[in-house]
Amino acid sequence: xxxxxxxxxxxxxxxxxxxxxxxxxxxxxxxxxxxxxxxxxxxxxxxxxxxxxxxxxxxxxxxxxxxxxxxxxxxxxxxxxxxxxxxxxxxxxxxxxxxxxxxxxxxxxxxxxxxxxxxxxxxxxxxxxxxxxxxxxxxxxxxxxxxxxxxxxxxxxxxxxxxxxxxxxxxxxxxxxxxxxxxxxxxxxxxxxxxxxxxxxxxxxxxxxxxxxxxxxxxxxxxxxxxx
Numbered sequence: 113x114x115x116x117x118x119x120x121x122x123x124x125x126x127x128x129x130x131x132x133x134x135x136x137x138x139x140x141x142x143x144x145x146x147x148x149x150x151x152x153x154x155x156x157x158x159x160x161x162x163x164x165x166x167x168x169x170x171x172x173x174x175x176x177x178x179x180x181x182x183x184x185x186x187x188x189x190x191x192x193x194x195x196x197x198x199x200x201x202x203x204x205x206x207x208x209x210x211x212x213x214x215x216x217x218x219x220x221x222x223x224x225x226x227x228x229x230x231x232x233x234x235x236x237x238x239x240x241x242x243x244x245x246x247x248x249x250x251x252x253x254x255x256x257x258x259x260x261x262x263x264x265x266x267x268x269x270x271x272x273x274x275x276x277x278x279x280x281x282x283x284x285x286x287x288x289x290x291x292x293x294x295x296x297x298x299x300x301x302x303x304x305x306x307x308x309x310x311x312x313x314x315x316x317x318x319x320x321x322x323x324x325x326x327x328x329x330x331x332x333x334x335x336x337x338x339x340x
Contacts, residue, residue, distance in 0.1 A: 116299055122169040122270035126199045127301075129162045129263045130322035136260045136305035154185050155192045160322025163187060163195050164263060168208050169270040180214035191218050193329045194226060199266070200241065201225055203296075204234045204273050230337050233280055237294050241266065242330040244298040249323045252316060259319045260305040264326075268296035 117123050134156060135147035151157040163184030168177040187195050195218055198207045207225045208216075230238075252259075276295075283292035 116265060116267060116297065116301075119297065120267060120269050120295075122174050123167070123267050124169055124199070124202065124270060125165075125167040126196075126266045127164040127166075127263050128196070128266065128326070129156065129164050129261065130160060131260055131262070131318040132157050132160045132321050133318040134261050136307070155187050155189055158189050159192055159325045160318065160320075161192060161196075161325050163192075166199055168202060168211070171206055171270060174270070177208060177211045178214045179208070179211060179216050182214075183216055183218065186217050193333075194218060194223075196326070196329055197333055198225065200238050201230065201234065203237050203268050203271070204231065233277055235334055235337060236280075236292075237268075237296070238330055239334060240294050240296070241298065242327065242334065245323060245327055245330065248298075248300065249320070249327065252319060252323065256311040256313070258307050258316050259303070262300055262302045262306065262319070265299045265301045266296065267299075268294070271295065 117125075132151060133147075134151050135144050139147070154162050156162040164181060166179040166183065168179070169175070170177055184195070198218075198221065201207050205225060205228070208221065210221060248264075280292045282288060283290055
């Protein structure tokens, strides 16, 4: 994690666990039962996704806000998308204003952030995250593996929105060949329980369920907030 944070001055981090199944072959029966409970009692089992933790840099004073595991454990299938989108929208807006302790729940936070139509710049950021997710899916589909307990570590810099918008607009001018780079990284972490399998077994249903749900959340949000 420390190496992943090196490029960032004031990072914002989300740990998003993939998979409907969280245990590997060969675990004890007790651990298997515990992991099944962890999946079925959270969003993991139905969606293949669970928010394990969020760290936010306060935009005003650059202090660190930690949101603990209870936040993700308390999310339900119906508000999981809000938990993920809140983190992404926080890139340009302040979406965690009323966080005072790590013991924070989605229902405690300002829900009006989802009523505001995101800018083209913000949608572009979410599109870049979606593009990385497409690449991850393609890589996993082409690999005969089973991955249990792995997470997406998504990190973005705390930006000065006005300054970044100027860079974005300059990069999008017709006479400029340089593409604007959103200051974020997208990494799959925790491979302790990844195993190669016979290619004839096909894709990893547990892992792919989570990737497909994330793709659906991002695609739907972009479509709903784009001009048609």
